[in-house]
């Protein structure tokens with residue numbers, strides 16, 4: 743029973759765990775003029791990820807069974823998501839963090855829609871997905887502000903060309 747829900751939650755958990763990994767590694771690797779602000783922002787993000795990852799894992803086991811989580815499968819899922827992000831945006835830690843946040847938002851929406859249309863949504867899971875989405879949207883806001891044209895980040899990378907920064911941002915938003 744609940745195969746769609748199980749698969750969706752496993753997938754969502756992989757993307758959520760990938761976000762934790764990307765934020766934390768980015769926290770370690772970020773450098774430059776904006777180093778300290780970005781370093782602290784990324785710490786805030788991986789701490790929030792630790793929380794929603796834990797909630798998702800516990801909910802997956804609670805709604806399905808402990809057999810629904812296999813550590814090897816999770817590791818493969820995380821690697822797949824992370825490799826995709828690196829392939830799409832390269833090695834820049836802030837770009838990777840933006841991208842994984844977009845992926846997670848898309849996955850939250852996808853999981854919500856599919857679980858609901860398969861009539862496997864519970865009131866509690868509905869609330870959990872909403873509340874995690876709220877957190878991740880806030881994280882996206884923080885990342886956008888940190889990398890926007892006019893921020894020290896944007897200004898430094900694109901001296902005098904606000905248009906360039908806007909183009910880069912549009913590219914990231916795809």
Ligand SMILES: [Fe+2]
Pocket residue numbers: 769785
């Ligand atoms: Fe640290």
